[in-house]
Amino acid sequence: MRVIEAFRESFGAEPHGVWHAPGRVNLIGEHTDYNDGFVLPFAVPWGVTAAVALREDDAVRLRSLQAGEPVFLDDLGRAEGWARYAVGVFWALREAGHPVRGADIVIDGDVPQGAGLSSSAALEVVVGTALDELYGLGLSRMEIAKIAQKAENDFVGMPCGIMDQAASALGEEGKALFLDCRTLASRNVPFDLxxxxxxxxxxxxxxxxxxxxxxxxxxxxxxxxxxxxxxxxxxxxxxxxxxxxxxxxxxxxxxxxxxxxxxxxxxxxxxxxxxxxxxxxxxxxxxxxxxxxxxxxxxxxxxxxxxxxxxxxxxxxxxxxxxxxxxxxxxxxxxxxxxxxxxxxxxxxxxxxxxxxxxxxxxxxxxxxxxx
Missing domain, CATH: 3.30.70.890 (GHMP kinase, C-terminal domain)
Structure with missing residues (x-):
């Protein structure tokens, strides 16, 4: 797996695990999520893969195979560009009181460029999923989606609804996700084309x-x-x-x-x-x-x-x-x-x-x- 090889090259060590989170396409229900409405997205085969290892300090080292040189951040607030979506998850987890410290992360994305298939949500969710497991936080998939949304709303500064993150976290093969954006009740609906x-x-x-x-x-x-x-x-x-x-x-x-x-x-x-x-x-x-x-x-x-x-x-x-x-x-x-x-x-x-x-x-x- 090339993300593992890149991790070894970048950090001279083995990752503690590799996770994947997909992008999404919305079948119907556009601009309804932030109006407490209904949406029907589904996860797509493309997304973001992340190799992650925990650190003993609070620093975050990031490398994207699509973005060049690694980024070292001992102050999350200094993050720029795509890195803000990743480190925003660390910030959101810490804000929620979870004992999350630093990590080394290499990411590899294959979401088609310019397609609007929400690679940003995939990046947030893959980091949240990895940290949840590595730190044993016990978060539900919807809680991970909410952390990812908080990262995008309050750290990145994009006032998005929760649809993209929920689809990435809760998607199922062969099904679309019906989500009530007020109650966050959801169910998967068969969509066998x-x-x-x-x-x-x-x-x-x-x-x-x-x-x-x-x-x-x-x-x-x-x-x-x-x-x-x-x-x-x-x-x-x-x-x-x-x-x-x-x-x-x-x-x-x-x-x-x-x-x-x-x-x-x-x-x-x-x-x-x-x-x-x-x-x-x-x-x-x-x-x-x-x-x-x-x-x-x-x-x-x-x-x-x-x-x-x-x-x-x-x-x-x-x-x-x-x-x-x-x-x-x-x-x-x-x-x-x-x-x-x-x-x-x-x-x-x-x-x-x-x-x-x-x-x-x-x-x-x-x-x-x-x-x-």
Whole structure:
């Protein structure tokens, strides 16, 4: 295993273990997590692998096989860039009162670049999973996800919900994760695409627009101010959508319309999956994309073209996935239409002079676990 070889080269010792945590793709339920709503992600086959050994001091030494030279930190607050996601977990565990000291860590990631499949959450969760086991903390998978979210919210400074970390920690092979982001109740829902002659294609645009800088936080503020105006704790509590929309204008009105209808779409998809009607979820994926494009305004031309071309090419449904402004779209496609969808998307990009996107299938994979 190359991460073990790299650990030996970097630190001249053997790791105490090797762990893996996956990235995620969200089937449906976008920008609902921080509104106490519902999400339906699943873990993907790609993620972050970490070889870890504990230290007797409080320092953290990090090396990423994708980022060059090791980083030595005797003060966690000096961490920069990708290292903040890893050392933030140490900080969050210490803040929670856990007796966590230092460690040497080598990480190796294979999440496709620019795909928006949450490599940051995978990094947080793999570090949290390793430290939980090595220190015998006895944390549940959801508690590890919450520690990882705290690291990202309060140490990195990204006000994300808990969906990405929960999917990475709790995912199961062949299943999607239904998560109530208020109660954190979760259950795995069978999502066996092959049994229904289907594939879920990821269309990785590879683009990330600078427009997105600060836009996530702005969307969250829109939702919070709308909830306050409507007198509810979170937009998940809106039960009379027409009445709510009548009280709001502008951005707040559009954000509420998306969040409330997206929660209903998640519940509808779960109902179809439980009934074995996997092929019928396509229309809900299409509706989700239109809502994200027009009401939440987080799409971009590359995502819109990918979705429209996939549907023209024969996909049963498609939508952007993730935070938006780039990253990936997903398309639900029958086995015999995969090539036509791939060609349609590639041709649509070529017509606009854009670089061809990567298109590949994603199957629900296992969550965080020890490898060695």
């Amino acid at each position: 092959a049994a229904h002659g289907l594939q879920l294609l990821i269309v990785n645009t590879g683009v990330h627009h600078a427009l997105a800088d600060g836009q996530y936080a702005r969307r969250r503020r829109d939702c919070e101010s709308a909830a306050e105006r409507l007198g509810v704790d979170a937009l998940r509590d809106v039960t009379d959508l027409p009445g709510a929309l009548a009280e709001l204008t502008g951005d707040e009105r559009r954000r509420v319309q998306h969040v409330v209808t997206e929660n209903h779409r998640v519940e509808a998809v779960i109902g179809l999956l439980r009934a074995g009607a996997v092929q019928e979820i396509g229309a809900l994926l299409n509706a989700s994309h239109l809502s994200l494009r027009d009401q939440f305004e987080v799409s971009c031309p590359e995502l819109d073209v990918a979705v429209e071309a996939a549907v023209r090419g024969g996909a049963r449904g498609a939508r952007m996935t993730g935070g938006g402004f780039g990253g990936s779209a997903i398309a639900l496609v029958a086995d015999d239409r995969v090539e036509s969808v791939r060609q349609a998307v590639t041709a649509a990009y070529a017509e606009r002079g854009w670089a061809a996107p990567e298109v590949y299938p994603a199957t629900p994979a296992a969550g965080a676990r020890r490898l060695a």
